Amino acid sequence: MRGKLRALWPPILIAAIFLIAWQLLVVIQDLKPYLLPAPTLIFSTFTSSIDLMFSAAIYTGSTALMGLVFGTFIGLVLALLAQRFGIVNNLITPLAAGLAAVPIIALTPILNNMFDITSRTPRVLITTIIVFFPVFVNVTKGLIQVRPVQLELMRSMNATPRTTLRVLRVPNAIPFFFTALKIAAPLAVIAALVAEYFGGPQTGLGSRIASAAANTAYGRAWAYVVASIITGLVFYLVVVMVEKWTTPWTGRSTTA
Amino acid sequence: MSDTTAVSAKGIWKVFNEGQANEVTALQDVDLTVSQGEFISLIGPSGCGKSTLLRVIADLTDATKGELTVAGLPVHEARKQQRYGIAFQQAALFDWRTVRRNVELPLELAGWDKAKRKDRALELLEMVQLSDFADHRPWELSGGMQQRVAIARSLAVDPPLLLMDEPFGALDEMTRERMQNELLRIRLETGKSIIFVTHSIPEAVYLSDRVVVMSPRPGRITDIIDVRLGNRNEDTRESEAFFEAVTAVREALRGRTGSAGSSVRARVGEV
Amino acid sequence: MTETAVVPSATPPRASTASRRLTRGVVSVLWALAGVALAIVMWELVKWVGTLVSLPFDSGDETMPHVWTIVDAFSQPEVRGSDTTVLQAVVASAAHSLLIAAGGFVIGVSVGLLLAIIMQRFSFMERGLLPFVIASQTVPLIALAPLIVGIGNRISFGPIQWDTTYSVMFIAAYLAFFPLSVGALRGLHSPTPTSLELMRSYAATPRQMLFRLRFPSSLPYLVPALKVSAASAIIGTVVAEISTGVKGGIGRLIIEYAREASSNPAKVYVAVLGALVLGLVAAGLVTALDLYLTRNLPKEGKA
Numbered sequence: 001m002r003g004k005l006r007a008l009w010p011p012i013l014i015a016a017i018f019l020i021a022w023q024l025l026v027v028i029q030d031l032k033p034y035l036l037p038a039p040t041l042i043f044s045t046f047t048s049s050i051d052l053m054f055s056a057a058i059y060t061g062s063t064a065l066m067g068l069v070f071g072t073f074i075g076l077v078l079a080l081l082a083q084r085f086g087i088v089n090n091l092i093t094p095l096a097a098g099l100a101a102v103p104i105i106a107l108t109p110i111l112n113n114m115f116d117i118t119s120r121t122p123r124v125l126i127t128t129i130i131v132f133f134p135v136f137v138n139v140t141k142g143l144i145q146v147r148p149v150q151l152e153l154m155r156s157m158n159a160t161p162r163t164t165l166r167v168l169r170v171p172n173a174i175p176f177f178f179t180a181l182k183i184a185a186p187l188a189v190i191a192a193l194v195a196e197y198f199g200g201p202q203t204g205l206g207s208r209i210a211s212a213a214a215n216t217a218y219g220r221a222w223a224y225v226v227a228s229i230i231t232g233l234v235f236y237l238v239v240v241m242v243e244k245w246t247t248p249w250t251g252r253s254t255t256a
Numbered sequence: 257m258s259d260t261t262a263v264s265a266k267g268i269w270k271v272f273n274e275g276q277a278n279e280v281t282a283l284q285d286v287d288l289t290v291s292q293g294e295f296i297s298l299i300g301p302s303g304c305g306k307s308t309l310l311r312v313i314a315d316l317t318d319a320t321k322g323e324l325t326v327a328g329l330p331v332h333e334a335r336k337q338q339r340y341g342i343a344f345q346q347a348a349l350f351d352w353r354t355v356r357r358n359v360e361l362p363l364e365l366a367g368w369d370k371a372k373r374k375d376r377a378l379e380l381l382e383m384v385q386l387s388d389f390a391d392h393r394p395w396e397l398s399g400g401m402q403q404r405v406a407i408a409r410s411l412a413v414d415p416p417l418l419l420m421d422e423p424f425g426a427l428d429e430m431t432r433e434r435m436q437n438e439l440l441r442i443r444l445e446t447g448k449s450i451i452f453v454t455h456s457i458p459e460a461v462y463l464s465d466r467v468v469v470m471s472p473r474p475g476r477i478t479d480i481i482d483v484r485l486g487n488r489n490e491d492t493r494e495s496e497a498f499f500e501a502v503t504a505v506r507e508a509l510r511g512r513t514g515s516a517g518s519s520v521r522a523r524v525g526e527v
Numbered sequence: 528m529t530e531t532a533v534v535p536s537a538t539p540p541r542a543s544t545a546s547r548r549l550t551r552g553v554v555s556v557l558w559a560l561a562g563v564a565l566a567i568v569m570w571e572l573v574k575w576v577g578t579l580v581s582l583p584f585d586s587g588d589e590t591m592p593h594v595w596t597i598v599d600a601f602s603q604p605e606v607r608g609s610d611t612t613v614l615q616a617v618v619a620s621a622a623h624s625l626l627i628a629a630g631g632f633v634i635g636v637s638v639g640l641l642l643a644i645i646m647q648r649f650s651f652m653e654r655g656l657l658p659f660v661i662a663s664q665t666v667p668l669i670a671l672a673p674l675i676v677g678i679g680n681r682i683s684f685g686p687i688q689w690d691t692t693y694s695v696m697f698i699a700a701y702l703a704f705f706p707l708s709v710g711a712l713r714g715l716h717s718p719t720p721t722s723l724e725l726m727r728s729y730a731a732t733p734r735q736m737l738f739r740l741r742f743p744s745s746l747p748y749l750v751p752a753l754k755v756s757a758a759s760a761i762i763g764t765v766v767a768e769i770s771t772g773v774k775g776g777i778g779r780l781i782i783e784y785a786r787e788a789s790s791n792p793a794k795v796y797v798a799v800l801g802a803l804v805l806g807l808v809a810a811g812l813v814t815a816l817d818l819y820l821t822r823n824l825p826k827e828g829k830a
Binding site (some may be wrong): 147149150152153155156157158159163167168171174247248249 | 311314315316335336338340341342344346348350351352353361362364365366393395
């Protein structure tokens with residue numbers, strides 16, 4: 001407990017200093033909300049419309065969750081295929097490396113045209129694609145990168161490739177999977193949010209931020225931003241908790 | 257009644273990258289016969305082929321030429337029927353399994369049922385004196401303890417032959433000596449044949465009935481030395497006979513043959 | 528059928544590394560081309576299936592033009608009567624975006640590196656700042672782009688008027704600094720205790736430690752971090768351009784062409800392809816930088 005407290009006070013102290021400085025800046029310089037709202041204003045806007053915040057967060061969060069689930073599923077399936085069939089790996093992995101710098105979200109206008117204007121399918125699709133790549137790349141790595149001495153051990157026990165997959169490769173890949181998920185989960189939230197900028201149903205966090213900004217209601221816009229941050233954090237923390245619960249052995253110094 | 261030969265190797269060659277610019281002859285015309293219950297060490301400098309020979313016997317890699325049987329069977333069959341257990345320099349335990357479940361691994365793959373596996377694993381952990389750690393995780397154990405678990409695992413299906421590739425190489429000297437005693441005790445209790453690869457001359461002499469000396473470029477057997485030290489005890493390492501045997505092996509490694517007056521050393525070339 | 532024989536620990540010598548890497552490079556390019564060919568085939572296949580069966584989305588020629596229609600659009604005039612072709616317009620705006628992203632990349636990398644150095648040197652700063660460095664990435668800055676632009680347009684540093692372009696660059700820098708900061712920090716912490724003791728025995732100052740030990744040993748960590756930073760800078764730039772509508776970059780072009788989709792559906796595809804190629808070019812540039820930085824380091828053993 002003592003160790004945890006010691007680790008917590010520097011960030012808390014800096015957070016406090018940052019917020020106080022911000023508040024002071026706004027007050028002293030008499031900054032108008034359209035330039036930079038005070039933390040107190042953001043806080044009051046947030047709490048007064050907490051139900052709106054919540055429903056918008058649920059909407060965007062569910063889009064993100066759907067994309068996360070589909071993208072993870074497809075990523076896992078293809079990773080298993082990529083380990084088994086080199087051709088799958090050879091086709092997809094360079095693609096993943098090449099597409100790393102590509103703004104996939106730019107596909108949204110095209111998808112919006114292809115689907116109905118009231119559908120949220122384009123957003124889910126974009127999120128799925130964005131989630132797929134880190135999951136695929138990391139899980140494939142985890143399945144393939146087992147130590148040669150472990151493969152020799154399996155062979156010495158006359159294990160079939162399927163058994164080796166079940167007993168060695170999959171457990172080995174689990175930490176890699178969580179690494180990917182820790183990247184993909186917050187990313188899914190951001191993707192779902194930004195995809196809302198391109199039109200379609202306007203009930204999510206992204207749409208609200210954009211409309212609040214357009215109406216110069218900056219206090220409200222920042223309040224929705226806070227809601228977005230919380231949503232992203234929730235996704236991330238859930239992944240961390242699931243990881244700790246299912247894999248107590250990660251993060252330790254590995255054995256010989 | 258099976259034959260009393262544990263391993264029979266005749267004319268074994270292993271060539272890597274045959275026909276290419278970087279061709280390497282890892283093993284040249286190796287002949288070796290190991291009787292049931294014998295403890296053989298393979299010793300030599302880097303590149304002499306000792307690890308390669310072990311892997312050929314284990315059917316982890318194919319010999320280019322030659323005849324090889326383990327427990328009277330072709331090596332492929334021997335591996336399929338799990339007629340040997342193997343331990344490497346790295347313990348290679350699985351982090352995601354408890355110590356007991358690591359030992360159970362070969363039994364799982366051989367299709368044993370749950371209760372029998374558990375009993376056998378606990379029995380083996382008892383043999384290596386790690387019963388208290390059955391439900392611990394591998395990273396909670398020291399290097400020496402992990403190796404003991406690896407040895408217990410190699411004994412799981414009770415194979416007649418154990419293959420060991422420098423299993424104590426990563427341990428400190430004191431732990432090493434303790435592990436050597438453990439290994440000899442296990443061998444006494446179970447009567448297994450053991451082929452043991454090592455870099456250490458005292459280790460080879462202390463553990464073995466015969467020390468097979470190999471040399472590199474190309475990898476081949478240059479000497480086989482009988483070690484007649486009788487039952488090992490705590491005075492063995494300090495005895496005159498031990499010192500003479502160590503000297504004999506050292507000289508064989510240096511390539512000096514036929515030095516007079518050594519009663520322990522016998523050069524036996526297997527044909 | 529058993530597994531193929533496992534390579535023994537005593538591995539034989541490998542063929543010369545330069546020719547190996549060349550063949551590997553050629554092979555991966557061929558695979559990439561195969562992937563592109565596959566994508567084109569899939570595209571047309573989906574369209575064809577759409578003529579037979581009713582798909583949940585619109586696969587007609589107005590929304591999903593044929594591949595050859597898209598290629599055709601490369602050479603069409605951008606606007607009726609204009610001199611520049613669509614392709615020229617796309618390339619020009621992609622180059623513009625690349626410059627902005629580069630600016631953001633440089634700023635982000637510099638700030639990230641500076642932060643990492645401070646955090647490594649003063650553990651209080653590390654404990655205090657690192658959680659925020661990490662938390663900074665949960666702020667969907669791209670989502671804030673309109674807000675940033677709004678604030679930015681009201682600032683001026685003396686004679687320099689803040690342009691929306693600077694807001695875009697700021698967003699790119701914000702996204703780029705995090706991966707580099709984390710990677711650089713890990714790299715700066717990476718020297719072994721033995722190496723540190725060695726330097727201490729030479730009475731090395733912290734500055735000497737930094738330049739002669741920590742920086743060189745952090746290269747293997749910096750290299751992948753630079754890749755991620757560059758990717759983030761590009762993505763941040765294009766997405767910010769899209770959400771702010773700032774002129775000159777490829778993001779704006781995508782929006783404009785998307786609006787004209789009813790009259791000329793192929794143009795938006797050309798623009799999106801342009802953004803794709805932009806990403807690939809950036810990835811290629813960073814890979815070249817990485818190869819240069821690690822030219823003297825031992826290469827990875829994995830095939």
